Amino acid sequence: MARTAIEFRNVSKQYANTSQYAVAGVNMRISEGSFITILGTSGSGKTTLLKMVNRIYEATSGEILYFGEHIHNLNLEEYRRKIGYVIQQVGLFPHMTVEENIGTIPQLLKWDTDTIAKRVDALLELVCLSPLDFKKRYPRQLSGGQQQRVGLARAMAADPGIMLMDEPFGAIDAITRQNLQEELIRIQRKLNKTILFVTHDVNEAFKLGEKVVIMHEGTIQQFDTPYGIITKPANGYVARLIETQDIVQRLKVLKAQSVMLPVDPQLSDCAFRVGTEESLHNILTYFLENDQKHVLVEDNRRGIVGKITWEQLKGSTRQGKVLSA
C-alpha cells in the first residue's frame, strides 16, 4: 500500500466578495507516486483546488494533510520547497539564465556550486534540452515549449516528491504538447513523483492520469481511473463530458492492463504480445491490419499477465458508449 501523500478533508474555498464556493466540500486522498489529473471546464474550481495545496490560496474551511501532517503546522517556505510548481504562464525569471532559474531552490537550500551545476545539467538532460546549448540562455531566447521544459526542470530541482501542475501545456502547440505529455509520463514513471495535473482537455486528462478527478462547480463528480470513468460514469455530467471524446480517442486512453482477461501464465502460444501500457487503439489497429482476434499482454519482465480478445474490445467500447448515452 502506497502512503497517502495529500489528503483533502472536507475542503472548501470561498473567495472574498463572492456568493458561491469555488471549491465545495472536497474529500480526496492522493497516493504517493500516483499521477492524478484534475479535469473540468473553465471555472469549475481546478486551479483553486490545486493552489490550496501549496497555500497560494488558503482554504476557507476543511483541512489539507501532507503525509498526515496538517499543512498549516509546517513551515510554509520549507513545505513549498518540497512541492514542485508548474503553471501555464511558466513564470521563469526573465533576468536569470536557464541555469540560474533551475538553480534557484538548490541555492536557497545552500547546496554547493558543484552539486548545483551537476544537478542543472542532469535536469536539462531529463527534459531533453542540451545543457551546453541552453544553460546560458535567457528565457526570452527560448520557444514556448522550451520554456516550459525549463519550468519543469526548475520545479524538479530539489527533487520534490510532489508536483503541482496547472495546465502546463495549455499554451503550447499540439505537436510539442504531445511530446511534452509523453516526456512527462516517462519522467513520472522513472522518478515516481506524485503529480497533480490540472487540465480542461479531456484527452490530456485521460492520457496522463492514472486516475482522473472530474470537477464541476467546485465539487468532485468522479475520482476514478480513465477506464472506470469511461465504462461507469458516475452521473450525467460525467457522461456528457466524456461523450465529447469519440471512440478512437477512448481507445487511445484505455490501456491493455485495464481490460485484459486473466490467462494461465504457463500458456504461451505464439500470439502477438503487447505491454501492459499498450493502448487499445494500437491493439485494435493490430487486429484489423493482421486479421487477428487476440493478443497476449506481458509485463516488463516478459511474463504473460493477461490476454485481450476482439470480442472484448468491441465490448469495452460499446459498454462505454451505451453507458455514456
Next chain:
Amino acid sequence: MRKGNRMINESIAYLLLNIDKYYDAVIIHIEISLAAIAVSFMIAVPLGIWCSKNGRISYSVINAFTILRIIPSLAVLVLAMPILGTGFVPALFALTLLAIPPILINTYSGFRNIDPSVLECATGMGMNASRILVGIEIPLAMPLILTGLRTSAAEVIASATLASYIGAGGLGDFIFTGIGMNDVRIVLIGGMSVALLSVLTEISLAAVQHMVTKYQRD
C-alpha cells in the same frame, strides 16, 4: 566665427584667472546634486515600492508628488527660504522635491509591470517576501528605476544652478555673476560646465542601465 573663437579664448582666460573659485563652484554643484539625488532616491524607491503594493492609496501619493512637480523649482526655493533660511539646506530640499517624482513613478511602474506569474512561481517555490524583493522584484524593476534616476539627475544638475540664487553656491554663481555683469564669457563658463556635468552623468547612468538590461537583448 572668429568672434566666437575670441569669446571662447577670453572665457578660458577668465577661467584661468578664477580657477580656485571655479573648482569650488564645481565641487559644490556636484555635492548638492549628488546629495539631492541620493536623498530623493532613498525616499522615492521605498515609497514607490510601497505604493505598488498598496493599490488604493498609491494614486493619492503619486498625484501629490506630480502636483508638487508643477511648482517651479525657483518658487520652491523662494518659498523655503523663510523656513529653512539660505544656503545648502533649502537648496537641497527644493532639489530633492524636484527629483522624487520621476524616480517614484518609475519605481512604481517597474514593480507594477512585473509579470504576476513570475511572482507566483517564486512564492510557490518557497521564496519568502524579502528574498523575492531582493532577488526578483528589484532586479526586474531596476531598468525602469534607472530611467527615473536619469530623468531626475538631469533635472537636478540643471536646477542646481538656481541654488546659487539663495546663496548655496555652485556653477550658478558664474551664470548669475555673468548676467549681473552683462559678461557673456562668465555665463558661458557656467553654462558649459553644467552641460558637461549633465552629459557625463547621463553617459555613466546609461552605461549602468545598459548593464542591467543585458537579459533583454540577444
